[in-house]
Amino acid sequence: MTTHITSSTRLGKLLLAHQHVLTTAESCTGGGVATAVTDIAGSSAWFDRAFVTYSNEAKIEMLGVKESTLDTWGAVSEPIVEEMVLGALQHSNATMAVSISGIAGPAGGSVEKPVGTVCFGFADSAGWLMVSTQHFSGDRSEVRTQAVEYALTILCDYLGERS
Template sequence: MSVSDQDLEQAGLRLGKLLDSQRRTIATAESCTGGWVAKVLTDRPGSSAYVMAGLVTYSNGAKQSLLGVKTETLDTHGAVSEPVVREMVTGAVNAAGVDVAVAISGVAGPGGGSEEKPVGTVWFAWGSGGASTEAAVRHFQGDRDQVRRQSVLFVLEAVTEYLERTSSVS
């Protein structure tokens, strides 16, 4: 799937408008996307009303020191895993004091993949931490740029759907 700059811009605008209208705040905890989700969200003027922080936690050490991801979780499951992205969401919510956070950790390529986690494997989580957090894994095709673009689009749309579903709850 080819994802254009316009696709990302539209998804970012939609999520930004929703965050703004619901008066909710967001933080990102990104690994393989390197801050791209935060970039797309902050492209909209006035985004400082709802984007509180963007953390690029590319290394395991950064995931641990900035987000509180446990060593045991990383050792047991690896950085590209559901337990890690769930802990990243909780850490980002706590660090930034936001209503919702998004976390991404994956293998964008061209190297770094394994039989268990091939290139294109990306884990996502979003929510307010704890039981409210949702997670998903996707296996994208394409080169590094394509995997990253698909990841950004997927999570922008997933968080938008999450906020639409939970708007009456907050």
Template sequence: MRDPGYLLSEQLGEGLRGSNRVLGLAESCTGGGISAAITDVPGSSAWFDRGFVTYSNAAKVELLGVHPQTLQRYGAVSAETAGEMAAGVLAHSSADLALAVTGIAGPDGGTAEKPVGTVFVAWRQRGGEQAVCVRKQFSGDRQNIRQQTVLFCLQQLLQLVRAG
């Protein structure tokens, strides 16, 4: 039996191929986990352009064009940063659909306002006015939080693709 990430990625690929769209990603807390799940699917190069692993603030600025002021004012783990990351994917790729994720996988780094397990996921379609962002709160250890985040992101992408 294949793992859920593979099955979701396979379905996502079918949907993207069927709608003639290409996906791009920006990952922070997942460290490339979404890209790995997607590229496990044979033929994913037909519908997946690239993934940016922008773990540091400097990488977010240099590779995606996140504004340093956004990071300073809202932090790396914020809706604002996730939205700018998604916009950066579209600006630096041929993707039609972008998803970005940033969060606190732990075990350290959490605060009262943003505890460990806080994750922001943003997506944006080429030609769309702005990114849509959701805040999620996952639980468990670092591995569990990252795994839950990967699966959530794949589920969100699949819903978006199916919705047209």
């Protein structure tokens, strides 16, 4: 994850400046954002915990995702990452969160949700909530790397605009 050092370092400085503490709720990235931010010395001042909720059961048990939402939309959807990000805030001591669920491949894609489809949720305790879906290309590792970098970039951009 050394490719994310610059973004993670910037994010840490911004979180400290805005007195925010981050939590993550990750599925397809398997804790990649958490790894990227904890690679930075001193991250305990601005990072609380990570939820790696790869299975639907983990999303329900750890984050409070509704089974009905999973049944209706599937795990890779904006309604799911919204519930994940809000659940991460609720079940942590953090003031800012990111959630990620996607199809990194090489299998698992469909016409509606091809490999490389990744949904993101972002929220903070002041009421900011944003969800988005991105489509990345490449192999499993490349999709996951791009997803982690996208998450770090959006968080940095949001906090940077508030400076």
